[in-house]
Amino acid sequence: MDRDVDALHVEGLSIAYGGAAPSVQDVSLRVGPGEIVGVIGESGSGKSSIALAMMGLLPDSATVTASRLDVAGTDMQGATERDWSGLRGARASMVFQEPMSALNPCMRIGAQIAEVLRIHGVADKRQARARALEILHLVRMPDAERRLGYYPHQLSGGQRQRVVIAIAVAAGPTLLVADEPTTALDVTVQAQILELLRTLRDETGMGVLFISHDLGVIGQLCERVAVMYRGRIVETGRAERVLADPQHPYTRALLESIPRPSVPVRSPLAVIPVDNDFAEAPAVLEEVR
Numbered sequence: 001m002d003r004d005v006d007a008l009h010v011e012g013l014s015i016a017y018g019g020a021a022p023s024v025q026d027v028s029l030r031v032g033p034g035e036i037v038g039v040i041g042e043s044g045s046g047k048s049s050i051a052l053a054m055m056g057l058l059p060d061s062a063t064v065t066a067s068r069l070d071v072a073g074t075d076m077q078g079a080t081e082r083d084w085s086g087l088r089g090a091r092a093s094m095v096f097q098e099p100m101s102a103l104n105p106c107m108r109i110g111a112q113i114a115e116v117l118r119i120h121g122v123a124d125k126r127q128a129r130a131r132a133l134e135i136l137h138l139v140r141m142p143d144a145e146r147r148l149g150y151y152p153h154q155l156s157g158g159q160r161q162r163v164v165i166a167i168a169v170a171a172g173p174t175l176l177v178a179d180e181p182t183t184a185l186d187v188t189v190q191a192q193i194l195e196l197l198r199t200l201r202d203e204t205g206m207g208v209l210f211i212s213h214d215l216g217v218i219g220q221l222c223e224r225v226a227v228m229y230r231g232r233i234v235e236t237g238r239a240e241r242v243l244a245d246p247q248h249p250y251t252r253a254l255l256e257s258i259p260r261p262s263v264p265v266r267s268p269l270a271v272i273p274v275d276n277d278f279a280e281a282p283a284v285l286e287e288v289r
């Protein structure tokens, strides 16, 4: 991984599908090395389109224009599918919302991680199992050695997302794009996965572009945030500042739409250790309440 280059630097990004009006317009975003930047906005505001464009995964019907498109330190303007596939999974990788659909249901998870390691030349066949185990430890998989032999359906939702994250970080990417990675998980597990992403960022120095519709989640994880509304960034700044003192009416409306608890609640991140196993979840929840 290259820690000196920006994980992401795009300027003037616009995306239009099939000749329709642009779904994303004039978006500029920078993710420095080791930085976690959030993109927030309601459904249809263009967040996933940006995430997919950063991976070269938009359909052929999409037209992408930008005055700058540097992904993991590489200029991807005019990149071919071959260029993108050389980047994906190696220097830039992505985690989606639904872990089950990202995994092969018929393959043990150790073999899935080992396959990625071999494809990206990180480990040969002989080393792959040991390295897969190291990566499962890196993502704080409880009882990792045993779980190497599990199929995805034998894991909980949070454990599956840990495997997906393991596969995404296996080759040491400069950029990780996470598109609603915790939305499908319950709140306790969600906090554990957020903490894991932060720990991995600290340990590896990768930059993270974190997409969410949930301002609470963005506030817990991100250093900076860009607020999207109808395809445009309407506000951007340090997450603390944007949450405490929103300038744009849409950001204010987003903040007001967060349900306020009737009793003070401490951030779950403050009380849930990252390697917390699921047996402890009810006790931890009690503490959060």
Ligand SMILES: Nc1ncnc2c1ncn2[C@@H]1O[C@H](COP(=O)(O)OP(=O)(O)OP(=O)(O)O)[C@@H](O)[C@H]1O
Pocket (backbone or CB within 6 Å): 017, 023, 041, 042, 043, 044, 045, 046, 047, 048, 049, 050, 059, 061, 213
């Ligand atoms: N493959 C596609 N073909 C045509 N239009 C698309 C396609 N993908 C997205 N769009 C349109 O682009 C706009 C932005 O969609 P996008 O999925 O990027 O938003 P989003 O903020 O990620 O929403 P969500 O949170 O619901 O995923 C929407 O109007 C959507 O209909």
